[in-house]
Amino acid sequence: MSAYMGVRIADFTQGVAGPMACMLLGDFEAEVVKIEPPGGDRLKDHPGYPAWNRNKTVVTLDLSDPADLARARDLARAADIAVFDHPPGDLEALGLDAASLREGAPHLIHVWMPPYGTQGRWSRLPPRHSLLAAVSGIAFRQGAYGDSPVHLILPLGWYGQAVMAAGAMGAALYERGASGQGQAVTVSGLHGVSEVGGVVMVLDQPRLPRGAPQGASPSYRLYRCGDGEWFFMATLFMPFFRKAIDALGLGAHWETLLLNPGLALEVLEEVFLSQPRRHWLGLLGEAGVPCAPVGDRKAWFAGEAVRHAGLRLEFDDPVRGRVAMPGPPARLSATPASIRALPAAGVLPAWTAPALAAQGEGSRRPLEGVKVLDMGSVIAGALAGAVLANLGAEVIKIESPEGDPFRSDGGPFLACNRGKRGLGLDLKQPGAKDMFLDLVRQSDVVLDNYRFGVRKRLGVDYEALRQVNPRIISCSVNAYGDAGPRAPLPGFDPLLQAEGGMMAAQGGAAEPVLHTIAVNDVATAGVVAFGIISALNARRRTGEGQEVITSLLAQSLTFQLGEVVDYPGRPAAPSGGVDCLGLSAAQRYYECRDGWIALAAETVEEAGALLGALGLDADPREALCAEPEGFLARRLAETLAQLSRDDALARLGQAGVPCAPCVRGYEAYEDGWLAENRVFEAWRHGRLGEAVGVRSYADFSRTPGGFRFPVPDAGEHTRQVLAEFGLDANRIEALLAAGAVFEPAAARSHLRDGGAALFTQ
The missing domain is CATH 3.30.1540.10 (formyl-coa transferase, domain 3)
Structure with missing residues (x-):
């Protein structure tokens, strides 16, 4: 029995985002009926179609025919969730809008996924991702040599929309489990872009630099080797960069290189051109330096790392032959996902509306009352907590005295940590672990992105947590999964961009290109939020918690799902070029x-x-x-x-x-159409002053979400949080005195300026 068994979804969407969102719930055994027009889904011939629509029954209805339209309305009203992606105005004309369908069907969760926004001049455009990237500003966010927008080879906005919609559907189901009531949910293409490319702008800070196609920093960059092959060196944080410099025999010049990034880049480029790639990967890998070769996505998908992770599955398709596609991107230990069938034609089911007992007005927010202990850091772990906070969860950001290594006052860090409160905790000090377990007893979720094996060494792995709280959901993220020889290795987003084929695809026949958007990080954050919400829904039925596991490796497939699907004679996926237009x-x-x-x-x-x-x-x-x-x-x-x-x-x-x-990236904050669609909101940081950031990742008609708190300083709310968890004043003072917990004044000074990160983009 999986997380969404018994949930019935009427999927009226086409293309990428809507079908993939429904696919994610279908993987967890929701019953998904896909309604297609007589000509079929507009992307029915796309290689990604069998993956985006797996586990679904496909039924043809002509919504221009009154009889078929009546059947569509009946199906939608009997479903738990009905999902649409029509442009503004079309659903009202068909009587398939939320108000019409929910009349007499108060249980229904009506999900609308328009490809752009919900109103305004550009919201009725035909669904083309290059247009979404243009009007949202992310085409100008991509690093480039020239002052031009860049065509993104991967439809990142729509993949983001898919994952945000899947999480929103799960959150609406979770809330309905308490209230007995459905509602209207909107997750537009702009919501997807908000999660994928949203960066906070502090009004009195200079604009962020755009970045470069190979990387803006000598420590975090693509390098060409003597044999013409490329690799990425991901030494974003100072200890890793020092290891690299020492391994290259440049340790005597460390201070000079550290203080002169331009010189460091010149020296490293010359050094790496002196030997073939295999030499440098061997040397740096032996020294523990995170690095990876630029490769081809087909080879990656067929390779050993994906095989160890169990993420390549194959099926027989009557048209395409033997089809290989990525498996579900998150693993739930008690209620796992699965691919049971490719899309197949069927007949309309005889659904009847579920009988749900009304239980009052319900929650104020979709995840109201869910307590999350967020030990995530950098982007993947931290942004997952922000998504949950935006959906209404109470998220406590837990940091050690060293702090989140990504911590700074810059826009990317602020975007990943809005909506949280801060608790300073040093698990290595006396009394800290016992205190943490006391918090676990009263919490719903513990989230981390420690390297594989670290949780167990700290005594906070799932088995330890469930001993004190059998209802706890423990979610852990790492770079390469928890199986195979790579599992213990450190990893960063660009390493999976490189080896997973994303950089080669964006660069085309020319040089590889680093995606300025941290593709695998933001994908992981969305999948983590979805996985946790799925586990919460499962717990409501079983009463038990479970472990949720995912990785950057898994998401190197998720956000190019349609591009990695493989079968004999599959047409090549598009490729780009330098500053691709x-x-x-x-x-x-x-x-x-x-x-x-x-x-x-x-x-x-x-x-x-x-x-x-x-x-x-x-x-x-x-x-x-x-x-x-x-x-x-x-x-x-x-x-x-x-x-x-x-x-x-x-x-x-x-x-x-x-x-x-x-729209240029910095112009997006003042763009009239984006304002009309309420993409951004102003808020105030306690130290930094006025800021602007994305407003929401989904909109709910009855239980609106949104960020309740600004970004916390490390340990900013330690006393407040511990008191709310029931610790008395004497115990709190003793923990502070022992260094088990701390407040901002005790945090290291580098937490104020992000000094742990070197040459950040």
Whole structure:
């Protein structure tokens, strides 16, 4: 019996985000019926389709036919969750909106996943990820050599939307278990981008640098070797960088290199060009320096690391043959996920609405009352806690005297730690472990991203926790999973970007490119939140807690799920290039007189409209396959360069060409359309003053979430938190005196300026 057994989902979505969100619950045995139009899902021929729609029964309904529309309404009202991804206004016209469907069906959780926003000019565009990346600002967030947006080869915003929606569905089910009531939930493409690329801006701080395609720091960067091969050296924190410098025989120059990043980069580039890659990987690996080769995603998916993790599964498909796809991205020890079947045609089920007893008004927030002891750090662990906090959980950020090694006053750290309160704890001191276990007795979740084996050495592994609280959910994240020779190794996001094929895919035939967005970290954070929420739902039925395990390695597959699916004759996934502007002349970013726009013409009709609107005489079919830097692209670029951005968008929009403005990252905070969709909110940090950050990762009609607290300093709320857990004043004072717990004044000075991290991006 898995976490969502008995939950019935009517999936009316197409493409990537909606189907993948429903897939994640289907992996945990939700019964998912996918409703497709007569022509099928718009991405039915995409290699990712069998993965995004596994474990589903597929039924065809024509919503333009009154009889089929009535069947769709009946199915949705009888479901526990009905999921839609139509643009604004369409559901109301069909009578499939939340208000219409929930009338007479108060149990229903109505989930709307529009590809962009819920209102405004750009929210009715056809679903094209390059347009979402443009209007949200993440196309300009990617590191580049030039001052241009970059076309992201992976649809990161939609993968983020999928994972956020899966977590939101689980949270709504958890709340319904207490209240007996459903509600309307909205998780837009902008919510997905908020989790994937959201960074806090402190108003009186300078703007963050954009970054470089190979990495902005000599300690955290791609390097080319003497044989022309590339690898990534991930020595983000000073101890690792010192190990690298010593291993390279440069220890005598440590101080000089530390104080002169430009010189350090020049020296390291020259050193690494002197020997082949295998030499440097061997030397640095032996010294304990985190590094990884740039590789191909197909080889990664077929390789030993993925096999040890048990994440490559194969199935027989009647059309594609033997299909390999990644397994479920999180492992729950008591209620595991599984892939039971590929998508298969079926008939409408005879569902009847569940009889749920109304239990009053319910919670104020989806995860109201859930207590989380958050020992996560850097991005993957810390951001998971922030997602749970945004959904209403009470999250306590626990730090040692050394602090979160990512701690700083910069935007990325602030974004990963909003909504929490801070507790300073040194588990190595007398009385600390007993006190921690007292907190565990009263908590629901313990979250960490320690290296494999550290939890057990500290005495806080799942077996130790469940001895004091059988209902505890213990979630642990590491780099390479908990099986195989890599399990104990330290790991960072770019190592999985490199070896997992993401860097090679973005760079194409040229050099590899580091994704400025920490793809595997943010993916892991979302999956961790989803896994914990799934375990909470399972506990409501079984009364028992369990262990949740995932890894950066697992997410190196999750956020390129459609790209790694493999079968004989599978078409190649798209690849990019240096400062990639797009895939063809008709699907590309172009510079106008006063800014950039995105074009996303995918059909002959759209390409014809594009050429006609700009007065260009060419074959529309040629435009769809013309090189993004070829003759036709140059003609389009020359024409658009003479127009203002507003003029170009008006002319193209009137002709029916899918297009949108490219918003610069820092401009996003003041963009009118993003404001109209309430993407950001202002808040105040106790020391830093006014700041702006993302508002929410999902919107709930009856139990709204949101951040209740700013970012804590290390140990800022130690006394308050311990008192709330029932510790008396004398015991708190004794723990403070022993150094078992601490307040901000006792934290190391480097916690104020992030000095543990070297040359951060």
